[in-house]
Amino acid sequence: MFDFATFSQFLLSGLTTGCIYALVALGFVLCANVSGVLNFAQGEFVVYGGLVAVSLIGFGAPTLLAVMGAVFVGGLLGLIQERLTLEPVRHSPAFIQITVTLGVSVLLRGLALIIWGKDPLAMPAFGGMDGVFEFAGAILPWQNLWVWVTTALLMVVMFWFLKFTRAGCAVRACSINLHAARLMGINTERMSTLVFAASGALGALGGAVIAPIALALWSSGLDYGLKGFIGAVIGGFRSPGLAVLGGLGIGVAELMAAGYVSSGAKDMIVYLVLLIYLLIRGGVFARGRAALLTGESS
């Protein structure tokens, strides 16, 4: 028999995790569209956000300052990654650039382990709101509200940035046609650095807000990165909005799968959804074949 409280619990809890996947997916899409690179270090920015925020709070910093510090570190990591590891291989084949991002991911994981150790680190809920609230039959920690509000605000800011600012228009121009953007006088290298820094900051912010719920742990980046990547794929890797929806959808899908099918089948179902989506998008029902992509941004 359908139980609305149970459904609510799965939906709303899944949305919370999905918010983090959405931020990672957004980072993937921004980087891929402007620079042509799939940045597999995206998940590690989430990890660093959580770990830096926990550390700063441990040093006595107020929560807001700790989160800002985490965002700054995430942005800095993204910027350093782009400048030091991707700029030198900008004209190399795509698979080399992707491999470089995988290497950065492994490096960041190792560094996180060395700096913070192997134990998961707990972070107090924002505003000291450690308790729970009830909504539509679901029981949720107050921190969930922080995650939802932060993600929603970020989406609004991102929309405003891309739509109404010069830099945002330049980013969109790069994603439409990199060569044309260059010809129009847009400094595409600077745009690439900007989106990497932005995606690092986004991921880190996600890590800081989810840490009171999910802990901060050096090894979590792989899971966030993978699920965020799936969200970006489902979003078509074109539209930031669709990428966000994709990430949210993955978060909800995995909770629904675990809740209504089987906890053991959770990941299987998520990847099955991805497989079916790719088969349909990839042309199982299409006629003819698409031309092989050369790896250039277009």
Add this chain to the structure above:
Amino acid sequence: MNNLKKLKVLLSLSALFGLLLVLPASPTNADDKIKIGAICSLSGPAAGFGKPYCDAFKAYVKVWNTRGGSKGKKIELAILDDETNGVTAVNAFRRHAGDKDIDFIWLAISSNSTLSVKPLASEAKIPIVSGGAADAIGIPADPYLFKVAPGTKAFGEALMAWAQKQGIKSIATITATDAYGQSEKNNIKAHASKFGIKVLAQETFALSDTNFNAQLIRIRNSKPDLVFSGATGGPAILVFKQYKQLRLSPPLSLSQGAINRAFFKAIGGPKAANGILMATNQGTLGSEIGGVAGQEYAKLEKALGHSAMIFNTFGWDHGLVTEWAFNNSDGSREGVRAALDKIKEIEAINGPFNYKPDNHIGQDSRGLRVAIMKGGKFVLADKLPGK
């Protein structure tokens, strides 16, 4: 006379030659020390118990050496980290086993990693004492691999026996999808049936999961009298926290693999875990134990310089059986191995050790108790929380 002299010389030379031929086949550390190669999970999800194990290894070796070592030989410890990774564990094992100066190996790694090493034990011909909860480590018995931590079957048995006495009629479980988790799941199911307790739900999770709402809601909806969580590391902390947030009412029993300093730090201190149940080795109960076990526990705490956790006590027990084996053998790898196989009723913190050629688990349910967290400390549980 000359012929007799020649014969004597020939015989002496033959004996010397024979000795040179024999010696390499039975590698022993000919130096004045015994070298133990330890492999511990000092990073990764299993580090929560690997590190305390390793701390106890170091403490035991230090105390062993203050007693003069074994038959005058000092004990040296070489430690490698398996990073909670089966491949790294195997590589570390090969490194230690291939080192002719190493006489013995201690493993303080996850059951998964130990089971990766097990097929190599007889190939390397070096005696190994291992922690790890999975019964498969000790049965079927590999001649060179001996287990010190109790098997999951004994814990499940102890918990279900206690639950039956408390009038529990049904149980639900949440365990990981790895070998350890599946072993816990199957064990609880088997013993629940034996004690007439119905299993209403058996939920699972991946080690990387952070959201357990779905599993816990399914458990809540099944309405069990008792819930058992086999989670360790980060999942243990999150299962506990989300269990409380979702206001699940049945008493919660944790796996003792969950209980360590990192767990208490993350949940806000031991008092936040008041009411938690745990089937555990009597080593958890510290000074409450009494007897030889209590005396060894006191020695462990003194050597560590702080209160001991359960995994410290396992590490100490490693030392106890190892020292006994070296003291009751010729010190060669094969000699020590054979001595281990003969161990009968050797007292340790977590119950007496007995090894048989077909059973290298070591400890049984005589060393187990069900404890409850009260006032930030585990004490013997004489009744269900809230009753």
